[in-house]
Amino acid sequence: MEHAIETRGLIKRFDGLVAVDDVNLSVRRGEIFGLLGPNGAGKSTIIKMLTTMLRPTEGEAYVWGHHIVRERDAVRSCIGVVFQDPSVDGKLTARENLDFHGRMYGMPGDERKRRIAEVLELVELYDKADVLLEEFSGGMRRRLEIARGLMHRPHVLFLDEPTLGLDTQTRRYIWDYIRKMNGEEDVTVVITTHYMEEADNLCNRVAIIDHGRIVALDTPISLKSMIGTDTLTLEVRDGLERLRDVLLGFEWVRSFDASNGYVRLSVDSAQSRIPEVVLAACRAGVRIKSVSVHEPTLEDVFLRYTGRSMRDETGKGDLVRALMRR
């Protein structure tokens, strides 16, 4: 087995609506793999198929070498899942929730006990072990769910929108836990998100998904470099012509573009070029009012591939969910 996950022509239709459309991807062992896309892009549907909660309409997929339809039980034993919506028993304590989980996965008593301490330690909830889950905050509950996903030492951990609805600080904590467990526990992580920063910060590789299709797949850095270089924008009072001559003299300036008193330069590592640009402008007697830098983001990558901004997209997820409920 080469890859942690491999899909071939995965398709899922709900009453004629295509939620996942011919998805081919392979997730390497040990990596943090991100599925990035707007709500309703089909991320959760992919996760649900890979975690055996939904059967694909067409195509096949293997998780840790096991076929997701023919070997459902084998798949289930080697994965952990953190669902998008809460899935804990609020009437049980943290320890009891984990104990239940361990037993369901056939872990013997003393191993369960050791492991509960370990995973609670990992997400820093050890002192809350005997508190009822209904008294947990959203962030704590999510941390416990991550701990539970790891409890039975899965090879692959699926996290469906793990930081949805959490505040920025909690989100960063969760990222730290995910990195930590990816490193310490040697678990392959598949995460869905519609937050660019999350995909950019956390993932080794990202698949950008739109309308059920993978439109791009690579490391965040490569994806962003496909968009091209950074943009340095100067607000200039006068002397545009002189400035053009001076700046185009630098070999690292890839393009020069002026309009309405603004000059846009395409350059690599724009931050470090600011002093040179300002200095050159001064020497040429050009007065600069302001300088700003724009580095390509995954948002730009999404825009490039789909022609839309990710934030525009809402509503279709609800439709898919409504169709699935029937």
Next chain:
Amino acid sequence: MRAFDPYAIYSLWLREMIRFFRLKSRVVGSIAPPFFFLAFLGTGFSGMASRVPAGVDYINYLAPGIIGMTLLFSSTFAGMSVLWDREFGFLREIMVAPVTRLSIVLGRTAGGVTQAVLQGIIILIPGIAMGVKIKGLTGLILSVALMVLISATFIGVGLAFASRMKDMSGFSLIMNFMIFPVFLLSGALFPVQNLPEPVRILSYIDPLTYGVDALRGCLVGANSFPIIIDTLLLAGCCAATMAIGAYLFEMSDVD
């Protein structure tokens, strides 16, 4: 992985037990209505109750019926608790575990049966205080076995309904058009022979009729049918509803 996984079944059972004993108010809440039925109907109707088998006090006649009622309500709700788990998301946690659906059904049933039978036995205590005369120890032990059968029958029914419903909206419908008719037609409160002919037929297809009758036979010796016939019919119903419940649960979607 085996179809029958005792460890997972135990885990599911244990969860139900922890929840049951943790929610003290629910225990009290589930014991109170049958207690009131027993206390007020048992005393209030004692003079009016006609045509109960000769030589049997109404309280003796009523107590097994009220146990049947307790089992009916508690078990149907236990079967339908799948809906709560779906509502609170915990069902996914169960469904994604490497445990067969059969083991999940058995675990839930074990938990539900234990709760219901405990409640049934608890309600016997005030009954005895009010003058119910238990026939003997053998009858008592047999009645516990019958309680298990009755309980499993209605857990199957609850599970079947819960598997076909997506949320709690159909709940009151089930309550009013399934549970109450089953209770009132079962002869828990009065002999089914008192009912007019066409309605009596409905009583005869009500599994609880046989459950209550067999309980009456074992506890106070006031059965209208032979206990063995009651038990066989009840066991048949139990096997049927459990099979249907398990099948529909197996077929239901998680989301």
